[in-house]
Amino acid sequence: MPMTETFKKAKSAGRKLALLTDEKRNGILRDVADAIIAGKSYILQANVADLKKMEPSDPLYDRLMLTESRLESIAADMRNVSRLPSPLGRTLTERTLDNGLRLRRVSVPFGVIGMIYEARPNVTFDVFALCFKSGNACVLKGGRDADCSNRAAVDVIHKVLAGHGIDTAAVTLLPATHEATASMLSAVGYIDLCIPRGGRKLIDFVRDTARVPVIETGAGVVNTYFDAAGDTEKGQRIICNAKTRRVSVCNALDCLLVHRARLTDLPALCAPLAEKQVTVFADVSAMNMLRGSYPDRLLADATADSYGTEYMDYKMAVRTVSSAAEAIDHINRYGSGHSECIITEDADTARQFQTRVDAACVYVNAPTSFTDGAQFGLGAEIGISTQKLGPRGPMGLEEITTYKWLIEGDGQIRE
Structure with a gap:
């Protein structure tokens, strides 16, 4: 492999990282948070260079953009992570067998976590914070769109690590090339876990190509169902927040399902969306109700492709359903x-909805805008898992540790 030496260094750095005390790790995280604030001009200047290469109308522009307030939030999240209990060395279960052997299952780092992500420079800091706190080295592969921002972020992190005598290979940023992606996905024995964050195309490619665990x-x-027993005022606030708080994030609303008995409430439910210039792709029943109350230029007929689409933009589908069961089937x-x-x-x-x-x-x-590691009290998140085997939902510190069995005996042998 062309990048074997890079991965070897990350593996070695990860072994050293796991030996640090939690107090030491927490102090370094606080220092990196301070360095982010002190170096915000440097980071924002690099981010501007990336933003100049992207059209502001691109749905990814908002994800790519860093601001002073966003850097302050990133630093605050990093400090929050430093205050969380260590996920390492916890005894998850223990028992003594009839033969006297004592068994303990104890939490430990994975080792090296590989992260592949697109135009999201905040991920660089989030992944570092969670991996460092959990004793994992991280190998980062960002997209070309955010390469200047990512390199500035890693430079800030490296300076703090070096100042504490920590091997900077514990945070390794790969070139923003397809070849680097291929190398990471084939790094058996070096990358212990790979996590992709991005659109469906990226995730499918990683899952179908990787030789390392993913x-x-x-x-x-994301869908929201407004039931026959829904409260219109609550619905207005919830739907607008889920759709427009940040349209480019993965928890943003894509399709509103409305019970047929409440179609007359649809104009009120959508009124705040009109103020935000949200284009609505409506089925026939919804279109008939919205026409005349919602701006014509923001209305379009729904097609089969309108459902199941992650818009990442000021766009949303609306579909009429006749029951909660029909809404659940759609979802x-x-x-x-x-x-x-x-x-x-x-x-x-x-209860039926939550169960089914x-x-x-x-x-x-x-x-659904609350689906976020920080909002869930995890400090930050390394990603939101949509699979069922292993972690599911926002992934924090516990989700990026594994365990090993520790067995203590006194000369017993197996018959």
């Missing part, structure tokens, strides 16, 4: 297993 994250086709067909929501005052319908909807995060009367 956790699928990120792709979010289980078109959703991606990320986040789904029901707006209802009927407790039985809410197949997704990592299922909400009742709250927007």
Whole structure:
């Protein structure tokens, strides 16, 4: 492999990292948070260089953009991670066998975590914080769109690590090339776990190509169902927040399902979206109700492709359903297993929805915009897993550790 030496260095750095005390790791995380604030001009200048290469109308532009307030939030999240309990060395289970052998299952780092992501420079800091706190080295492969930003971020991190005598290979940024991606996905024996964060195309490619273990994250086709017993005022706030808070993120709303009995409430539910210039792809029933109350230039007929699409833009589908069961069937067909929501005052319908909807995060009367590691109290997130084997939903410190069995005896032998 062309990058074998790079991966070897990361593996070696990871072994050393696992030996640091939690106190030492926490101090370094706080120092990196301080360095982010001190170096914000340097980081933002690099980010501007990336932004100049992308059209502001591109849905990824918002993901790519760093601001002073976003850097302050990143630094705050890093400090939060430093305050979390260590995920390492915890005894997960223990027992003594009849023969006197004592068994303990103890949490340990994976070793080296590979991260492949697109135009999201904040991920560089989030992954570092979580991996460092959990004793894992990280190998990062960002996209070309964010390469200047990623390199500035890693430079800030490396300077702090070097100042503490930490091997900087513990945070390795690969070239933003397809060849680097291929090398990471083939790095058997060096990369212990690979996590892709991006669109469906990237995630499918990683899953289908990788020779190293992969956790699928990120792709979010998100639905919200407004039930016959839904509260219109709550619905307005929830739908607008889920759709427009940040349209380019994976927890943003893509399709609104409305019970036929509440179609007359649809104009009120969508009114805040018109103020945000959201284009609505409506089915026939919804279109008939919205025409005349929603701007014509923002209305379009829904097609088969309108459902199951992750828009990452000021666009949303609307479909009319006749029951909660029909809404659930739609979600289980078109959703991606990320986040789904029901707006209802009927407790039985809410329980039915939560039981039957197949997704990592299922909400009742709250927007899907809360699907986020920091919001869940995890400090930050390395990704949002949409698979069922292993971690599911926002992945924090516990989800990027594994375990080993420790067995203590006193000369027993097996008959």
